[in-house]
Amino acid sequence: MRIPTAAKAAAALITASLVLTACSADASDTEAGSGSTSATGFSDEIVIGSTNEPTGLVRNVGGSSGISQTMTRNVYExxxxxxxxxxxxxxxxxxxxxxxxxxxxxxxxxxxxxxxxxxxxxxxxxxxxxxxxxxxxxxxxxxxxxxxxxxxxxxxxxxxxxxxxxxxxxxxxxxxxxxxxxxxxxxLTSDNGTGPYRFVEWTQGDHLTIERNADYWGEQPKNEGVTFRFFKDTTALNNALLTGDLDLVIAEDSPDQLLQFEGNDDFTITEGTSTTKQLWAFNDREAPFDDVRVRQALYKALDRERILDTVWDGYGQVIGSMVPPTDPWFIENLADEHAYDPAAAEALLDEAGVSDLEITVDYVAGEPSDTIAQLIQTDLADVGVTLTLNPIDDATWYQKIYTDHDFETTIMGHVNPRDVVWYANPDFYWGYDNADVQQWVADADAATSEEEQVELLTQVNQTIGEEAATAWLYLDPQIRVARSEISGFPVDQVTESFYVADIVRAD
CATH class of the missing domain: 3.90.76.10 (Dipeptide-binding Protein; Domain 1)
Structure with a gap:
């Protein structure tokens, strides 16, 4: 799950030192962005841009995907x-x-x-x-x-x-x-990893550097090292790529950012599959969301294709549950289960005896949530539902929604792979409670074969989607932009880590 920034900071013990360094005798002297191959025969240092900086280097604190992105599989295994x-x-x-x-x-x-x-x-x-x-x-x-x-x-x-x-x-x-x-x-320090890279330094608010581990037990990385540079906004991030200060941007968050790279032979744009699911979540514990007909009605009232196109301009994928295509229990046509149908939405509300419905959506102010909230508000008005927008700061959001469960609806993104089992838990923030689904989840993990597990979790996926436990909107595209001489980076994002050992720069 993606937790807003302040919540991450609250969850993690931030390392007091602004700069953590670990000098190594065999650190590479190669200048980043030089476009050359080092004397060792490995590609020179790669410089990668990201807006997802770690909140600290303490293990198992939760909420910091920045640690996983930079360190997991690269420095730690x-x-x-x-x-x-x-x-x-x-x-x-x-x-x-x-x-x-x-x-x-x-x-x-x-x-x-x-x-x-x-x-x-x-x-x-x-x-x-x-x-x-x-x-x-x-x-x-x-x-x-x-x-x-x-x-x-x-x-x-x-x-x-x-x-x-x-x-x-x-x-x-x-x-x-x-x-x-x-x-x-x-x-996490310079001493205690086993991976193909060793940690060199982290200057908070600026960069984190790892270097090739010449003593690695497995196959050597194809480059001398990687520096992750961190940015507060995507404009500065992409300007750094345009000016040659970066080799690669891990993730673009808006199609507008791509206009400056499209048609430019100096850059390569890739679109892959992510695990980030954008959703409008209901509090299923409370009326009227404890009525499956109301949830289904609100879901059918949403023009998700329009929402996706407005936010991503043709990129991404409308989804019908929390399961992305990279998970084994993905269902191809589940997004059609609650296709846009205002007339059906009104009929379901009538059947449930609900009229003049007024609800609130609490969400962290900023994009894409601001745009999504406004589009949902417009769609609901067409079926006689009034939606009040309540943009809040991320610390308030975390306490209100995730800790206290004191909300009606919210907008957020979930990033974790294979997380369908979490959402069957009635203690999860949206409070979906279906005894059959809970049993299928338990049986799936205790299954005697992978085939049985997949069959049961597919059933879980189908049921949660049909019952509109929440309103899944779309799957974020995984868009990366690299300089044209850079290759070997993963196109899809199937976990939070970003594996860098295969990235090379052409001579």
Whole structure:
């Protein structure tokens, strides 16, 4: 889930120092943007622009996708990782065995792995990292999913054994979110990663730099290092790309920003699939949203194609649930379930005995929420519903919606992959409560095969969409702009991390 900026800051312990540095004897001297290949044979440093800066370098604080974007898979690794196509692959675990009853996972660790300070990687580091991720102070987004782990054993330094309270088909996927650090460490530093890059420095408000790890246990990165430069607004971000100060922009947030790059052979524009779902969420605990007919009526009143086209001008995809195409339980035509139909919306409101409905939408002021709110307001007026717009600051939003559940409707985006299981939880902020769906979610994770899991979660997806648990609007496009000589970057965004090891600059 994307949590507004102030909420992230409240959730994370911000590192006091404005500059964190870790000088290394073999740091690259190559100038960024020089367009040359270093003497080592690797592409020179790549400079990437982003508006998503980490809020701190403390692990498992939750709410800081900036850490995942820059560090996960690049500097820090898990037992498993999620590849660019969404496949779970072995990483620090070379392989694993699963007991016949599905309750014991035995992970055989990669041999010859060292942390960036030269300390050997062992089972104790894995045990510590998992224990911390599920510990009482953890705010990891996957914490609840990982609480199925009841015991962590270390038969030897190269083996970790996890005991579960029940089967969990999603365990291997969820373990990809647990970055492994040295036993006892809580912060991300220059010493405690195992990845293809080592952390060099972070100057808050400006940049974060990582460099190629010449001692990496796996395949070497194709470039000498990467600097992530952070910007407060996309105008400054794109100006830096235009002037040659950047090689690549991770994500464009408006089609207007693309006009300056379209038709220019110096730049490449790619459109991929993201996992960011924009939605107008109802508080299903409260009347009239506890009536499925009212939710369905409000959903059918929305011209989502117009909303998407206004915000993204032809980019993106209208959706019918929280499941993006990169998740295995995606349903192709679910967006048609509640297609734009004002007459049907009015009929459902009549059937529910609702007239002269007046509701409020609380949302964080700014785009695209301002535009979305106004368009929803116009659509609802056409079916006799009055929508009051209440733009608020992000700290107020977090307390009001996510903590207190004191709202009628809200607008927000959810970024996490494979998160359908969260939304079946009646304690989640929108309060959707369907006992059948909750049982299917539990059965899916305890399934004896991936096929059974997919079948059950597809059923969950279908039902939540049909019952309009909330009004999903569209899936953000994943638009990146790079200088034409830059290649090898992922086009789709299937997790929060941005893997940089394959990015190269042509000579």
């Amino acid at each position: 898990g037992l498993t990782s999620v590849d660019v196509d969404g496949t779970v692959v072995p990483t620090l675990a070379e392989s694993w065995d699963v007991s016949e009853d599905g309750l014991t996972y035995t992970f055989h660790l990669q041999q010859g792995v060292t942390f960036h300070d030269g300390t050997p990687f062992t089972a104790a580091d894995v045990a510590w990292s998992i224990s911390e991720a599920i510990g009482p102070d953890s705010k990891s987004a996957r914490k609840n999913d990982l609480l199925v782990i009841t015991d962590i054993a270390q038969p030897d330094e190269e083996t970790v054994e996890l005991t579960l309270s029940r089967r969990s088909q999603s365990l291997l996927f969820n373990l990809a979110s647990v970055t492994v650090v040295k036993d006892g460490d809580t912060e």
